[in-house]
Amino acid sequence: MEIASDYGFSTLFGGVVPSARVSPEEIKSRILFQRFPLEWAGRYNDRGYVFRDPIVHRLQHDRNPFDWQEAYTSCDFPKDVALIQGEASEFGLRVGYVVPVTMLDGRVAAVSFGGCHADIGAEGRAALSFVANYAVGNLLHYKESRKRLIGKVTPREFDCLLWASEGKTDWEISVILGISRSTVTKHIVSAREKLGAVNKPHAIAMVLRSKLIR
Template sequence: MTDLFWSTWEIISLIEQAADQNAIQDCLINIAKIYGFASVFGGIVPPGDMRNSKTEIQARAVVQYFPKGWGARYVDQNYLPRDPILARLQKDRNAFSWSDGYRSCPDPDNVRIIGGEAADFGLVEGFVIPITTLDQRTAALSFGGARDDLSNRDRSALTFLAHFAIGHWLYLRRPNLTRSKPLSPREFDCLLWAAEGKTDWEISVILGISRSTVTKHIASAREKLDAVSKSHAIAIAMRLKILC
């Protein structure tokens, strides 16, 4: 096994042991530092027209870690509804870089002002990971720093860790925690192939079932494992030795 593999699972173990939001925040800050980032911010993505209320932001956030002064500046200047990254998150569920978010922004003034001021605080480039929850809300984590020179391998590992951290955070916020139910043979097969990196379509070909049936089985497995995403379900299943 590679050092990256073991480092990833050591971090997952720490996230899993986190008993509250503060502990999860500490894990995410540690992850940001490991991957060379100076900031990490994230939680439930607000609607694009949400007022920039500090209380509202805090209610949705799992982590707010910035260079000194940037968080207060962002709130004081009411940048949230104008943020190019938030605008991109309203329509894109794939991971993207800050520069991609800036390029897709229809208002160059927002890019110039917000991107320029962020750069003054050392936040020039970043990597954003959207996560769709079981109830179809969108969560996201945004890592920022002087540069983003992650390899594709690092991006994959960081994306996996982000899904697991957000999943555990949302799990802790649930009013009623239930015991995991056993997976059906078909749910197990679908999750096993998903853990191998296969898409729903590829799994449908392998198992000789429809793509929609694969999607249904994976969604059911997520619910039984109290997971909020496919990656979260895979991580839980591996921890419980359901997948080996």
């Protein structure tokens, strides 16, 4: 996020692009990370805006990085443009840059940087493309590592431990994962009990020693 902020961006979202309409639960499982204003993130997720987002429309066929404005201009659904562009701007999200990332299994992920204004040239575009690919690669590595813990901790419990290992507070983790703070605390306590750890730092240390979080 620090690199993105150098170019004027204040938010980011990363996820696996849906190729067809899927359930809200499936959409949530595709989210890799999100740092949006809480109210906007909740509205976007709860109202299923992903299916009306011109950026997602463009990602169905474009594998090259693009500006939000390019997606708005090329979209064939003006009502969707008015909805997403209008409501996003209410939260200071007026400009953005999207980097598609093709994964090994052929699926497409994307990282979207947003903000009120941005100053991005060729150097900035290259830097953000590198950051996006690195971030998605790291998260996918974590998700693969997480599978090894199935039977001990749940995927969501692993996510909470993952972000805790990065020094995030329960509140910060709740924002990143789009869940309540109390739910984060509940997941961490449950993971600690399943791992037989005496406290949260011990649980994190256990998975670090097992090289499940790096």
